[in-house]
Amino acid sequence: MAxxxxxxxxxxxxxxxxxxxxxxxTLHIIGQPLPKVDAMAKVCGETVxxxxxxxxRMLYCKIKRSPHPHARILKxxxxxxxxxxxxxxxxxxxxxxxxxxxxxxSQDEHALAIEKARFVGxxxxxxxxxxxxxxxxxxxxxxxxxxxxxxxxxxxxxxxxEEVRVHDYGPRGNIHKTVSLQFGDLEEGFREADHVRExxxxxxxxxxxxxxxxxxxxxxxxxxxxxxxxxxxxxxxxHRALAKVLEMPASHIRVIACxxxxxxxxxxxxxxxEMVVAKxxxxxxxxxxxxxxxxxxxxxxxxxxxxxxxxxxGVKRDxxxxxxxxxxxxxxxxxxxxxxxxxxxxxxxxxxxxxxPRYRFEGVRVFTNKPPCxxxxxxxxxxxxxxxxxHLDKIAEELGMDPLELRLRHLVEPFSVTVNQMxxxxxxxxxxxxxxxxxxxFPEKHGRLHQGVGIGLAASAYISGAGLxxxxxxxxxxxxxxxxxxxxxxxxxxxxxxxxxxxxxVLAYVVAEELGVEVSDIRVVTADTDLTPVDLGSYSSRxxxxxxxxxxxxxxxxxPLILNEVSREIGxxxxxxxxxxxxxxxxxxxxxxxxxxxAVVLTEAKHGTLGSTGSYRPPPSPARYKGSGVGPxxxxxxxxxxxxxxxxxxxxxxxxxxIWIAHDLGKAINPLLAIGQxxxxxYMGLGExxxxxxxxxxxxxxxxxxxxxxxxxxxxxxxxEAILVETLDPEGPYGAKECGQxxxxxxxxxxxxxxxxxxxxxxxxxxxxxxxxxxxxEGRLRAPEVPSFTFPEPLRVPPLSPIEGATx
Amino acid sequence: xxxxxxxxxxxxxxxxxxxxxxxxxxxxxxREELRLTGTKHGCELGECGTCTVLVDGxxxxxxxxxxxxxxxxxxxxxxxxxxxSTPHPLQIAFAEIGAAQCGYCTPGxxxxxxxxxxxxxxxxxxxxxxxxxxxxxxxxGYLQILQAVELAAGRMSKELGSSGE
Numbered sequence: 005m006a007x008x009x010x011x012x013x014x015x016x017x018x019x020x021x022x023x024x025x026x027x028x029x030t031l032h033i034i035g036q037p038l039p040k041v042d043a044m045a046k047v048c049g050e051t052v053x054x055x056x057x058x059x060x061r062m063l064y065c066k067i068k069r070s071p072h073p074h075a076r077i078l079k080x081x082x083x084x085x086x087x088x089x090x091x092x093x094x095x096x097x098x099x100x101x102x103x104x105x106x107x108x109x110s111q112d113e114h115a116l117a118i119e120k121a122r123f124v125g126x127x128x129x130x131x132x133x134x135x136x137x138x139x140x141x142x143x144x145x146x147x148x149x150x151x152x153x154x155x156x157x158x159x160x161x162x163x164x165x166e167e168v169r170v171h172d173y174g175p176r177g178n179i180h181k182t183v184s185l186q187f188g189d190l191e192e193g194f195r196e197a198d199h200v201r202e203x204x205x206x207x208x209x210x211x212x213x214x215x216x217x218x219x220x221x222x223x224x225x226x227x228x229x230x231x232x233x234x235x236x237x238x239x240x241x242x243h244r245a246l247a248k249v250l251e252m253p254a255s256h257i258r259v260i261a262c263x264x265x266x267x268x269x270x271x272x273x274x275x276x277x278e279m280v281v282a283k284x285x286x287x288x289x290x291x292x293x294x295x296x297x298x299x300x301x302x303x304x305x306x307x308x309x310x311x312x313x314x315x316x317x318g319v320k321r322d323x324x325x326x327x328x329x330x331x332x333x334x335x336x337x338x339x340x341x342x343x344x345x346x347x348x349x350x351x352x353x354x355x356x357x358x359x360x361p362r363y364r365f366e367g368v369r370v371f372t373n374k375p376p377c378x379x380x381x382x383x384x385x386x387x388x389x390x391x392x393x394x395h396l397d398k399i400a401e402e403l404g405m406d407p408l409e410l411r412l413r414h415l416v417e418p419f420s421v422t423v424n425q426m427x428x429x430x431x432x433x434x435x436x437x438x439x440x441x442x443x444x445x446f447p448e449k450h451g452r453l454h455q456g457v458g459i460g461l462a463a464s465a466y467i468s469g470a471g472l473x474x475x476x477x478x479x480x481x482x483x484x485x486x487x488x489x490x491x492x493x494x495x496x497x498x499x500x501x502x503x504x505x506x507x508x509x510v511l512a513y514v515v516a517e518e519l520g521v522e523v524s525d526i527r528v529v530t531a532d533t534d535l536t537p538v539d540l541g542s543y544s545s546r547x548x549x550x551x552x553x554x555x556x557x558x559x560x561x562x563x564p565l566i567l568n569e570v571s572r573e574i575g576x577x578x579x580x581x582x583x584x585x586x587x588x589x590x591x592x593x594x595x596x597x598x599x600x601x602x603a604v605v606l607t608e609a610k611h612g613t614l615g616s617t618g619s620y621r622p623p624p625s626p627a628r629y630k631g632s633g634v635g636p637x638x639x640x641x642x643x644x645x646x647x648x649x650x651x652x653x654x655x656x657x658x659x660x661x662x663i664w665i666a667h668d669l670g671k672a673i674n675p676l677l678a679i680g681q682x683x684x685x686x687y688m689g690l691g692e693x694x695x696x697x698x699x700x701x702x703x704x705x706x707x708x709x710x711x712x713x714x715x716x717x718x719x720x721x722x723x724x725e726a727i728l729v730e731t732l733d734p735e736g737p738y739g740a741k742e743c744g745q746x747x748x749x750x751x752x753x754x755x756x757x758x759x760x761x762x763x764x765x766x767x768x769x770x771x772x773x774x775x776x777x778x779x780x781x782e783g784r785l786r787a788p789e790v791p792s793f794t795f796p797e798p799l800r801v802p803p804l805s806p807i808e809g810a811t812x
Numbered sequence: 813x814x815x816x817x818x819x820x821x822x823x824x825x826x827x828x829x830x831x832x833x834x835x836x837x838x839x840x841x842x843r844e845e846l847r848l849t850g851t852k853h854g855c856e857l858g859e860c861g862t863c864t865v866l867v868d869g870x871x872x873x874x875x876x877x878x879x880x881x882x883x884x885x886x887x888x889x890x891x892x893x894x895x896x897s898t899p900h901p902l903q904i905a906f907a908e909i910g911a912a913q914c915g916y917c918t919p920g921x922x923x924x925x926x927x928x929x930x931x932x933x934x935x936x937x938x939x940x941x942x943x944x945x946x947x948x949x950x951x952x953g954y955l956q957i958l959q960a961v962e963l964a965a966g967r968m969s970k971e972l973g974s975s976g977e
Contacts, residue, residue, distance in 0.1 A: 039907045039908055039910070040907075040910065040912075042915070043906075043907035043908075043910075043912060044899070044903075044907050045915075046907075046912040046915030046918055047890075047899065047902075047903040047904075047906045047907050047912055047915070047918055047922060048850070048890065048891070048893075048894065048899065048903060049848075049849070049850020049851070049889070049890035049891050049918075049919045050850070051915050052849070053849075053852070053916065055849075055853075056843075056849035058844075058847070137814065212950075213950055214914070214916075214950060215852070215854045215860065215862055215914070215916040215917045215948065215949070215950055216852070216854075216914070216916045217853070217854075263914070263915070264914060265852070265914045265915070265916030266913075266914045266916060266950050266951055267914075268950070297856065298854070298855045298856060298857070503914060504913035504914025504915065504916075504951050505913065506913070676909070676910045677910055679910075679956075680910045680913055680951075680952060680956055683952060683953035683955045683956065684913065684950075684951050684952050684953045685953075686953055687952070687953030687954065688950070688953075709855065709857060709859065710854065710855040710857070710859040710860045710948065711855075711857065711859040715948065715950070717945045717946075717948065717954075718940075718941040718942075718944045718945045718947070718954045718957075718958070719941050719942065719945045721941075721953055721954045721955065723955075724953065724955060
């Protein structure tokens with residue numbers, strides 16, 4: 005769009021302190037606060053989301069859902085609906101009998117429930133009609149006969165009840181999965197400790213609440229091929245699941261992810277409604293659309309697991325950790341989803357911030373009759389991070405240490421391997437802590453503010469991309485294909501999916517930087533399984549690092565061809581040529597050279613059509629034990645956060661005065677977008693800490709609407725000072741690590757620690773509501789309890805041999 | 813299939829006639845009958861502000877408005893914010909500052925902000941926060957939106973000043 009080039013780009017963000025260049029390359033685009041490539045389309049209302057699509061002869065789908073949390077389905081009768089004028093087809097569970105699920109170990113969902121409904125909102129039948137109203141009306145003419153079963157609604161119930169089972173699989177009762185891992189001699193560690201402390205914590209479940217409701221359009225053509233447009237973060241995995249469930253060759257299925265109107269993890273699973281519209285389109289030979297209502301989005305869920313946690317840590321007098329024992333109890337809801345990964349994540353990253361020489365993790369995920377839980381921003385790690393950072397605050401107080409000092413003294417070493425064999429690269433946590441402390445005045449303020457005013461601190465780390473794919477194989481995690489046009493344009497193809505985080509822009513920035521053209525010269529084609537090389541999806545904070553590295557490889561395979569031709573033409577050695585500002589020129593005599601498009605024409609005349617591919621696969625992890633598939637990452641991001649707030653002692657109301665957050669993102673590809681990710685993470689963390697909760701009453705969701713499910717508005721958002729810390733990580737493109745999820749993690753414990761500083765009362769559960777503050781001040785808030793449960797004997801993982809450890 | 817009535821509306825400065833069931837909301841008529849899909853839906857219950865459009869310059873929730881009530885009144889959607897080929901200063905500022913991440917709540921916020929700045933060209937930050945508090949955004953944490961509104965307000969005031977008003 006022409007107007008996009010008119011935008012006067014002024015750096016609104018104070019540029020971070022200039023890092024030393026990663027190479028001799030001078031960067032023109034990377035590091036600049038540029039607008040996103042799709043920014044003008046978005047502000048003009050031109051971006052096409054799935055529900056904006058309309059195809060000729062399109063039908064509308066509605067899904068009938070269970071009103072019971074747990075019931076056997078005895079009969080589904082759709083004849084009444086079929087008789088209704090305008091109804092074209094109906095669908096019931098047995099027509100799609102093949103189960104699916106995001107993880108190979110949890111293929112436990114059906115497009116429509118066949119034998120049992122497992123939560124209020126579980127889909128049982130569907131209809132396709134000429135318009136939405138007719139489809140809605142038809143649902144009332146579908147009769148389902150249920151035999152109501154006892155619902156399992158809590159972690160405790162799930163662990164106690166052996167007879168009534170939500171699923172028939174899992175070790176026993178309603179246990180989905182248990183994990184028990186031990187690294188080092190824990191007893192020895194606790195013996196060595198000068199002080200040992202135990203705590204329990206509770207983190208209530210909450211949901212992503214993307215502003216866009218999930219939608220999908222399926223079109224099964226006369227050629228026998230299926231196209232599905234969906235608001236999904238993971239078109240590749242939807243592609244796989246559709247092929248399986250529809251029993252069609254994957255080569256006949258095309259999945260296109262439209263830009264997502266927010267995801268936050270909530271659009272990362274293959275969903276039943278995607279299978280349903282695909283099958284209905286096959287039955288009717290017409291395009292079929294489904295758009296979920298806001299209430300139905302709450303039933304899709306896959307959000308934060310409610311988590312009960314127990315932590316025991318031994319420390320020396322100076323705060324050095326001698327041993328840590330952590331237990332998590334996760335309420336998984338009705339299906340597996342990403343749950344096995346969520347469970348492992350709840351124990352994997354305790355070791356990557358402070359030195360933990362001996363560690364034991366025990367976790368259990370249970371099935372309950374609620375919407376399934378899965379990955380929400382920070383996937384499985386905000387709950388344990390809340391626990392460990394509040395626990396450390398208590399330990400610091402008992403030792404008479406400053407909580408900042410305790411953390412700073414015992415940080416992990418960069419380029420080391422943790423006790424659970426996570427391989428670390430750059431670690432900017434020291435700088436993060438020092439900078440938030442300095443900017444906020446934490447050392448001077450902590451423990452010294454007026455009654456009712458408090459300041460709190462916390463630190464955290466997050467993966468920068470999962471080290472292993474969901475289906476274990478040796479294939480690339482991300483691929484980029486480039487096509488050069490004689491006019492000087494470049495098209496970049498990648499399976500990556502823009503969910504608002506700006507991945508399309510990052511792809512354009514990287515390609516433009518490498519080929520020395522302008523960002524506006526790049527056209528990106530993304531998230532289309534027919535047209536684009538596989539990228540695994542927008543999850544695990546992987547896209548910038550993996551797609552970025554793939555894009556660099558693709559561009560650097562093309563560059564020598566172009567440089568050699570230009571070299572021959574103008575008689576300058578190729579190594580002296582540079583590509584920038586749409587020109588290829590002699591670095592010594594910049595006037596000598598030619599335009600990029602002339603260089604392309606020259607090269608195409610020599611070599612034929614110009615294109616290239618690049619791909620990325622993370623380095624192998626040294627960890628080889630069972631369960632080590634979750635946690636490894638090419639590198640880890642680090643964050644530190646300080647929250648200053650006031651607590652009204654009469655009402656329990658919390659007012660946040662200011663938040664300081666520093667994030668080690670390796671290198672800011674675009675500081676403007678990075679700060680947007682950090683501020684968005686702070687906001688989402690605040691919502692979880694203060695008000696957001698997905699709770700149930702009598703088996704049903706208590707508040708499946710935007711009015712009753714409270715989230716922060718413009719008025720609740722405090723000023724935030726975001727500080728970018730650049731460590732130039734060797735694994736990342738130009739040194740970049742993630743910044744979209746990690747910054748959420750320290751916000752919640754920093755806030756809860758600040759409440760203690762303000763009123764001297766510990767609240768070991770979130771959200772921290774005014775009611776809980778008042779109860780706590782009156783001594784009526786009980787400490788969270790964890791269930792009594794006997795975990796299996798741990799897998800005792802031997803330490804890596806010096807040779808294995810030396811592979812760093 | 814419900815019976816349709818003929819509606820006479822003015823949308824983005826142009827008269828339009830559209831036959832729609834009388835109970836269809838303005839949101840549905842804009843998106844489904846007029847194909848103006850820039851207006852989004854977030855909750856269908858008037859809770860999130862995503863579907864905000866302007867009627868006679870004031871913000872309304874199109875999911876709670878019946879078009880039959882709007883005959884003879886002026887409806888403006890995000891598609892009508894640009895002045896011919898020139899985007900509104902708010903649109904430019906939102907693009908520059910990164911105020912649109914996923915962009916789904918953006919049209920509603922832009923229109924609410926436009927209506928507000930038309931009435932209050934030099935607002936304080938708190939006044940902007942109050943004016944936009946009915947619009948939810950899940951991506952940005954609101955701060956870059958506030959910066960963008962302030963930037964646009966500054967530029968618009970400057971333009972007003974230089975044109976001698």
